[in-house]
């Protein structure tokens with residue numbers, strides 16, 4: 001099973017503030033949908049709460065240490081390895097880690113593919129960041145850019161990377 005990661009980050013690797021995103025990028029949301037649809041998505045409890053609901057047409061897996069945590073339409077695990085084994089045993093081809101910061105860091109040893117959106121903006125008040133990562137073992141398979149427009153607060157560049 002391929003373990004992928006998807007993230008949108010601004011300059012200084014900023015990904016969030018006050019448990020929310022820092023931008024509205026309609027076309028990047030379409031990207032997110034395309035990369036995750038019909039695949040299990042794995043997220044931290046805070047990211048789930050920031051989204052506010054289970055996303056349709058994907059199994060939503062939420063990681064928490066809280067044994068009492070429950071919400072509609074989600075599968076709960078208490079560690080990443082159990083969540084990945086569950087996906088693998090179900091015969092999934094790909095599981096996608098969707099954040100946030102803690103869960104990205106936990107997932108690094110397992111990641112062989114990444115979908116990264118680089119947002120051309122700086123947020124001095126961001127409070128959540130993509131962890132430092134060594135990209136030297138990854139090659140860019142494809143990339144494209146989108147200019148700022150009425151549906152996208154900022155310009156951004158998307159990269160699809162794969163481990164060598």
Ligand SMILES: NC(=O)c1ccc[n+]([C@@H]2O[C@H](COP(=O)([O-])OP(=O)(O)OC[C@H]3O[C@@H](n4cnc5c(N)ncnc54)[C@H](OP(=O)(O)O)[C@@H]3O)[C@@H](O)[C@H]2O)c1
Pocket residue numbers: 006007008009014015016017018019020021043044045046047048050063064065066069077078079080098099100101102103104106128
């Ligand atoms: N730009 C992007 O692409 C992107 C993507 C995702 C999220 N975000 C942003 O990132 C922020 C949320 O991310 P975050 O880093 O604060 O939190 P997070 O990683 O989404 O969730 C953290 C929580 O995950 C659980 N957790 C952490 N380590 C665990 C482990 N080893 N085993 C089981 N559960 C574990 C804990 O839940 P409990 O406290 O319940 O135990 C912890 O509080 C928001 O601002 C969101 O908008 C941005």
